Amino acid sequence: MRGEAERLGPQRAAVSTAWASLRAVYMIWRRDLLRFWRDRARVLGSLVQPLLFLILLGTGLSSALRAAGGSTFAGGLDYQHFIYPGIIGMSVLFSSIFSGMSIIWDRDFGFLKEVLVAPIDRSAVAIGKTLGGASQATIGGLILLILSPFFGVHLGALDALELVGLIFCIAFALTAVGVAVASRMQSMMGFQFVLNFLVQPAFFLSGALFPLQGLPAWMTPLTRIDPLSYGVDPIRRVVLSASGLPSPLIDRLSLTLLGQPVPILLDVGIMLAFGAVLLAIAVVNFRHQQ
Amino acid sequence: MDETVVETRGLIKTYGRVEAVRGIDLAVHRGEVFGFLGPNGAGKSTTISILCTLLSPTAGQALVAGYDVTRQPGAVRARIGLVFQDPSLDDQLTARENLEFHAFLYNVPRAERRRRIDGVLEMVELTERAGSLVRTFSGGMKRRLEIARGIVHYPEVLFLDEPTIGLDPQTRNRIWEYLHALRRREEITIFMTTHYMDEAEQCDRIAIIDHGQIIAQGTPEELKAGVGGDVVTVTTRNPALAADEIRRAFELEPAVDGSNLRLEVADGASFVPRLVRDLTVPVSAVTLSRPTLDHVFLKLTGKAIRDEEVDQKDAMRMMHQRWARRR
Ligand SMILES: Nc1ncnc2c1ncn2[C@@H]1O[C@H](COP(=O)(O)OP(=O)(O)OP(=O)(O)O)[C@@H](O)[C@H]1O
Numbered sequence: 069m070r071g072e073a074e075r076l077g078p079q080r081a082a083v084s085t086a087w088a089s090l091r092a093v094y095m096i097w098r099r100d101l102l103r104f105w106r107d108r109a110r111v112l113g114s115l116v117q118p119l120l121f122l123i124l125l126g127t128g129l130s131s132a133l134r135a136a137g138g139s140t141f142a143g144g145l146d147y148q149h150f151i152y153p154g155i156i157g158m159s160v161l162f163s164s165i166f167s168g169m170s171i172i173w174d175r176d177f178g179f180l181k182e183v184l185v186a187p188i189d190r191s192a193v194a195i196g197k198t199l200g201g202a203s204q205a206t207i208g209g210l211i212l213l214i215l216s217p218f219f220g221v222h223l224g225a226l227d228a229l230e231l232v233g234l235i236f237c238i239a240f241a242l243t244a245v246g247v248a249v250a251s252r253m254q255s256m257m258g259f260q261f262v263l264n265f266l267v268q269p270a271f272f273l274s275g276a277l278f279p280l281q282g283l284p285a286w287m288t289p290l291t292r293i294d295p296l297s298y299g300v301d302p303i304r305r306v307v308l309s310a311s312g313l314p315s316p317l318i319d320r321l322s323l324t325l326l327g328q329p330v331p332i333l334l335d336v337g338i339m340l341a342f343g344a345v346l347l348a349i350a351v352v353n354f355r356h357q358q
Numbered sequence: 359m360d361e362t363v364v365e366t367r368g369l370i371k372t373y374g375r376v377e378a379v380r381g382i383d384l385a386v387h388r389g390e391v392f393g394f395l396g397p398n399g400a401g402k403s404t405t406i407s408i409l410c411t412l413l414s415p416t417a418g419q420a421l422v423a424g425y426d427v428t429r430q431p432g433a434v435r436a437r438i439g440l441v442f443q444d445p446s447l448d449d450q451l452t453a454r455e456n457l458e459f460h461a462f463l464y465n466v467p468r469a470e471r472r473r474r475i476d477g478v479l480e481m482v483e484l485t486e487r488a489g490s491l492v493r494t495f496s497g498g499m500k501r502r503l504e505i506a507r508g509i510v511h512y513p514e515v516l517f518l519d520e521p522t523i524g525l526d527p528q529t530r531n532r533i534w535e536y537l538h539a540l541r542r543r544e545e546i547t548i549f550m551t552t553h554y555m556d557e558a559e560q561c562d563r564i565a566i567i568d569h570g571q572i573i574a575q576g577t578p579e580e581l582k583a584g585v586g587g588d589v590v591t592v593t594t595r596n597p598a599l600a601a602d603e604i605r606r607a608f609e610l611e612p613a614v615d616g617s618n619l620r621l622e623v624a625d626g627a628s629f630v631p632r633l634v635r636d637l638t639v640p641v642s643a644v645t646l647s648r649p650t651l652d653h654v655f656l657k658l659t660g661k662a663i664r665d666e667e668v669d670q671k672d673a674m675r676m677m678h679q680r681w682a683r684r685r
C-alpha cells in the first residue's frame with residue numbers, strides 16, 4: 069500500500085492540466101445527466117408547461133381567430149403551428165434556468181465545495197455545467213420535436229437534424245446565462261428575482277407568442293435586445309419553411325434587424341457569441357470564488 | 359524522521375473587522391495525527407480552508423506537502439484529501455458514484471480506480487450499500503462515506519474538519535478506528551479539528567487554538583504535564599469564602615467556576631485530607647483527578663472549552679442542516 073501511494077504521487081502530477089480539465093468537464097457533464105436520468109419525473113413535469121401552452125393556448129387562440137375572422141392566423145398558418153417553435157424556445161429557456169438553479173443547490177448542499185477543492189481548473193466547472201444543462205435542455209426540445217405531428221407540424225429528417233443542432237446552440241447560450249448568474253449567487257431567493265424580472269420578460273419579448281414586426285416603438289428595441297429572440301427566430305424559420313410556407317410570408321413573421329430579415333446564420337452567430345461571453349463571465353467568477 | 363508536511367508562518371485571516379485567525383505558526387510532521395483543538399469560532403475551519411486553498415490568507419504563509427497554498431494551489435489540491443465540517447456529498451448519486459466522481463476528478467488511474475474504491479468502501483463498511491443512493495444513508499454512514507472519499511485518491515495529507523460532529527459515541531469510536539487503521543496502512547498525515555477533548559487525547563500532537571491564536575502546542579502528555587500534578591475540585595455553596603480560606607491556608611490560587619473551585623497540587627492524595635481538615639466552609643464534594651486537556655484549556659483560557667451552550671449550538675446546526683437538506 070505504502071509503495072503504491074508513493075508511485076502514484078508523481079504519476080498523477082505528470083498528467084497535463086488541459087487533459088485533466090477535459091476529464092473534469094466530462095465528469096461534471098456526466099453527473100448532470102445521471103441526475104437528470106434519475107429524476108425522470110421532473111423531466112416529464114417540465115414538459116407540462118410547454119404542452120399547456122401548445123395544446124390549450126394554441127388550440128384556443130387558433131379557434132378564436134377562425135371564429136372571429138373566419139380565417140387562420142396568417143396565410144393558411146394556424147396559431148398553434150406558429151407558436152410551436154416559440155414553445156420549443158420556452159422549454160429550452162426554462163430548462164436552462166433550471167441548470168443555474170442546480171448550481172445554487174450544489175452550493176447549498178455543499179457539493180460545490182467538493183468540486184472547487186479538486187485539482188482541476190475551475191473553468192471545467194463552468195463549462196461542464198453549461199454543457200450538462202445544454203444537453204438536458206436539448207433532450208427536452210427533442211421530445212417536443214418528436215411530438216410535432218400532434219401540432220400539425222411535419223418535419224423531414226434533415227429539418228429535424230438541423231433543429232436539434234439549433235436547439236443545442238440556443239440551449240448552450242441560455243444555460244451559460246443561468247450558470248453565469250448562479251456563479252455569483254448565494255441563495256435561491258436571488259434566483260427567484262432573476263426568474264421573475266429577467267426570464268419571464270425574456271420569454272414574452274422573444275416572439276414566441278406573436279410576431280416581432282409592427283410592434284409599438286417602445287417594445288421593438290426590447291425584443292431586439294432579448295437574446296431569446298435570436299433563438300426562437302431560426303427555429304421558426306426552419307419549421308415554417310419545412311411546412312412549405314412561402315418565404316415572403318416567413319420573412320413577415322420573423323425577426324428583423326434594421327428592417328432586414330435576419331438570416332439563420334446571423335441568429336446563431338449572435339446566440340453563440342452571447343453564450344461565449346456569459347460562459348467567460350462564469351469561468352472568471354468560478355476562478356475567483358473562495 | 360521529522361519531515362514537516364504542513365507548515366504555517368504568521369498566518370492571518372480577517373473577514374472585514376472580524377479577525378478569525380491572528381498569526382498562527384504550526385508545524386505538522388509526516389505521518390502524525392495532528393489535532394487542532396478549540397472552541398466554536400476559534401478559527402479552526404478558517405485555518406483548514408486556507409491550508410486547503412479554499413481561502414487566501416490576509417497575511418502570512420502556509421506550505422502543504424512542500425507547496426505554497428497561495429502560489430501553487432493546484433499542486434496542493436492534488437496532494438490533499440478534505441472532509442468538510444458540513445456535508446458535501448451528492449445525495450442523488452449512489453455511494454459508489456460519489457467515489458467514482460471524486461477518483462476521476464483526482465486522476466486516479468483507471469486500472470486502480472475500481473480496486474481503490476472497493477478498498478475504501480470496505481474500510482468504512484459500506485460495501486453492501488455501495489449501490490444505494492446517498493439520500494437513503496444515515497448521518498453516520500454519510501460521514502463514513504465522506505472519509506472514504508477523502509482518501510480514495512492517496513492524499514499525502516488528510517484534513518478532517520470535525521469529522522465526528524453530531525455523531526453518537528459508537529459511531530465516533532468507529533471513525534477513530536478507521537483513522538488509526540488508515541494511518542497504519544498508508545503513509546498519510548492526518549490534520550483534524552475537534553472540540554471533543556477525548557478525541558484530542560487520541561492525537562499524536564495537538565495545538566490548542568482560541569480567538570484565532572495558538573495558545574499551546576505539544577503532545578497531550580506534554581500539555582497535561584504543564585498543568586502540574588493533580589487537579590482537585592472543591593464543590594461548595596460559598597465559593598468566594600472557600601477561595602479565601604484556601605489562599606490563606608495553602609498559598610494556592612484556586613480557579614473559581616460557578617460553585618466549583620479548582621486547584622493544582624503536586625500530590626493530590628496527601629493534599630485532600632489537609633484541605634478537608636482546614637476548611638471551615640461546608641463542602642459538598644471534593645474530587646481528585648489527573649489533569650485532562652479540559653484542565654489544560656481551562657488553565658490557559660480561564661474557561662471551559664465545551665459547555666452545554668456549545669452543545670446546543672451544534673445541535674441547532676445539525677438540525678438546520680437536516681432541514682436545509684429536505685427543501
Ligand atoms: N465568511 C465569513 N465571514 C465573516 N466572518 C466569518 C466567516 N467565516 C468565519 N467567520 C468568523 O471567523 C471566526 C472563526 O470561524 P471558524 O469557522 O474558523 O471557527 P471554527 O473554529 O471552525 O468554529 P466551529 O467550532 O464553530 O466550527 C468566527 O468568529 C466566525 O464568525
Ligand SMILES: [Mg+2]
Binds near residue numbers: 402403404443519
Ligand atoms: Mg469549524
